[in-house]
Amino acid sequence: MPAMPRILAIESSCDETAAAVVEDRCHVLASVVASQDDVHARYGGVVPELASRRHVECIGPVVVEALERASVTLDGIDAVAVTRGPGLVGSLLVGVCAAKAIAWQRGLPLIAVNHLEGHVRSPFIENPGIGFPAIALVVSGGHTALYHCPREGEYRALARTRDDAAGEAFDKVAKLLGLGYPGGPAIDRLSEGANERAIAFPRATMKNQSLDFSFSGLKTAVRIRATADGLAHGRPTGGVPSPAVRDLVASFQRTVVETLVETTLRACRREGATTVLVAGGVACNRRLRRAFDETAAAEGLDVFIPSPRYTTDNAAMIGAAAFLHYERRDFAPLDVNADASWKLGVSGGPAAP
Ligand code: KG4
Ligand code: ZN
Numbered sequence: 001m002p003a004m005p006r007i008l009a010i011e012s013s014c015d016e017t018a019a020a021v022v023e024d025r026c027h028v029l030a031s032v033v034a035s036q037d038d039v040h041a042r043y044g045g046v047v048p049e050l051a052s053r054r055h056v057e058c059i060g061p062v063v064v065e066a067l068e069r070a071s072v073t074l075d076g077i078d079a080v081a082v083t084r085g086p087g088l089v090g091s092l093l094v095g096v097c098a099a100k101a102i103a104w105q106r107g108l109p110l111i112a113v114n115h116l117e118g119h120v121r122s123p124f125i126e127n128p129g130i131g132f133p134a135i136a137l138v139v140s141g142g143h144t145a146l147y148h149c150p151r152e153g154e155y156r157a158l159a160r161t162r163d164d165a166a167g168e169a170f171d172k173v174a175k176l177l178g179l180g181y182p183g184g185p186a187i188d189r190l191s192e193g194a195n196e197r198a199i200a201f202p203r204a205t206m207k208n209q210s211l212d213f214s215f216s217g218l219k220t221a222v223r224i225r226a227t228a229d230g231l232a233h234g235r236p237t238g239g240v241p242s243p244a245v246r247d248l249v250a251s252f253q254r255t256v257v258e259t260l261v262e263t264t265l266r267a268c269r270r271e272g273a274t275t276v277l278v279a280g281g282v283a284c285n286r287r288l289r290r291a292f293d294e295t296a297a298a299e300g301l302d303v304f305i306p307s308p309r310y311t312t313d314n315a316a317m318i319g320a321a322a323f324l325h326y327e328r329r330d331f332a333p334l335d336v337n338a339d340a341s342w343k344l345g346v347s348g349g350p351a352a353p
Helices: 037-043 048-070 089-106 115-121 166-176 183-191 216-228 243-271 286-299 316-327
Strands: 006-011 016-023 027-035 079-085 110-114 134-139 144-149 156-160 275-279 302-304
Touching: 006 048, 006 089, 006 316, 016 048, 016 316, 027 048, 027 316, 037 048, 048 089, 079 089, 079 115, 079 316, 089 110, 110 115, 110 316, 115 134, 115 144, 115 275, 115 316, 134 243, 144 243, 156 243, 166 183, 166 216, 166 243, 183 243, 183 286, 216 243, 243 275, 243 286, 275 286, 286 302
Parallel strands: 006 079, 079 110, 134 275, 275 302
Antiparallel strands: 006 016, 016 027, 134 144, 144 156
16 A cells, blocks of 8 residues: 555535545545536526536546646546445436546546445544544435444444435525525524524424434424415525514524434433534534534533535545545445445445445
């Protein structure tokens, strides 16, 4: 193994085309992300076919830009890593095909990475020395899940959402109120300074000590309240949201944040973990970050939440996760296929490709 191995990583599972060069486990030499928000904004959500087509246009330039920004050529790369799943199959295939082509043409090992393992690994980019055992909360537009990580590279799935992901709930509530897409950043912004105790929304409770999440009941409660108060528009209004809208979204946000923090804490107590990792697009949320910081102080936990550029989808986290496979020489064959519903940690670790 080279003294300072370098991995070229590619991510295209949803609506971001991303490439990164990562050196020596977690050191990011370059991370390039081409967002497609402009493509999907008018639909209020990701349109899979449009996402795949934009990935095809962007993948080449994004990989070239990552190499240029890292000041390396493919001669200086030791392996190619790619998100194999879960995600939108058409989107995944663009990244998988590009990575296979580069690996084949350059005779480099190929590493298939689970997107969720990438998110769990993302806090290590800025804090490589994080200790175990840890509980990881992955909270994004497509996923809301808890994992127990007893050791580096080991994942045990503890909980998932039974319906909507938390980010999906943010996006749907924003769409209902005409606040634009993606909804999370808009709700985060509008909630600052609003009365988050204006409305007491119900919270889903699970039977049998389950740590699973559910956000669709909350979404419906917001819809009923917004309709009763004449606030539901269903399309961008362009105007300045009223105080009533701001109090509504702040109350919704508080409910989501409290649910995420309290459930994560229950998982920590149950598994005896003192380290918490929080990742995925919703981990950008300022209210969520504050809540975890306060909890950490009160409960004696070490909480790690990456900078926003590493919480939303990016390829640096795929490169950082790929190093764990590189060190075990866990390489994928060149006929590896995308797997849109690839699970993480259901049988003690990511399944072999
Ligand atoms: O991780 P990500 O980029 O893509 C997925 O894998 O889904 O997450 C995107 C999600 C979207 O639902 C978006 O609304 C949400 O993350 N998000 C936020 C914030 N920034 C992004 N949600 C709440 N507050 C934010 N500040
Ligand atoms: Zn993601």
